[in-house]
Amino acid sequence: MKRADLDTITVLSAIRDHEGGAYGVLAERFPPKVVLAAFAREDRARRTEYGVAEHLPWLTAKGRATLRAAERQRITLTRVVQTCYACPSQWDAWDADGRYYYLRYRWGVGTVETQPGPDMNTWTDREPLASFEHGDDLSGTISLTDFMALAGLTLAPGAEVS
Template sequence: MAKLADAYDYVDRHPATVMCAMPGTGWQTGATPSRCVIAPTFTGDRGSAFTLVRVVRTCTAVPSQWNAWTGDGQYLYLRYRSGIGTVDAYDTEDSTQWTRIPNGEIAHFDTGDRLDGEMDLVEFCERAGLHLADDAEVTGE
């Protein structure tokens, strides 16, 4: 996960407030409030750390979401709902084991359309700065 996070330069990280457009706005886990990430700027090479080799669509719309794995085995949770796309990295796809709420720690984009919750994988990857391998194993798309 650190390898992926290092590829982004976070301009601002602050506790989420009602003014933030993040899905986790105002949520709190234990004593740690959710964090809002503003304007992630891709600074890495769109290479191995961001190349998806396996993707499983887990929901087709509202939200559109996928479980994905990179070439080095990193699990990523991809989600698009209410015009907001987020990418988060976890050690496992079992959400009951996650220690934080998905908030776009790796990537975040906003289309501005709060009524939209449907997107295909190719468009999601383009908007999030992820690369889908030519020979990726894609299920459910």
């Protein structure tokens, strides 16, 4: 991997996905000095912070917002299954890498969350990748086409939709 490949989104994603193990994961692909320089760059930009050791950073609100914005632009769904039609309208969805997304619209608010899979017993509290307001406080029905447009998601050509 080239040094240029260690961009902001790669660093922030590793910290989000691997927490304290992000340094080790990135150091397998990049020289350790390059990883530490990238961590320092993100700290200066206030997208991360660290306590006692710079190789153990965590995301700040700015870092989480940067990552959510970038991911919204990149999410292309290849499979979408509607699990409820109204109050809420909701779908289970996956991208080409097998990453799972929970799409939900209720009370006039749409959210896109990433979770380990559709089994709710495995879910943890996470900030939505995307959210939007549409309709009024009693709105709970929306089409997949409208939901995806308002959330900034893309459906892959030939995607499986049911």
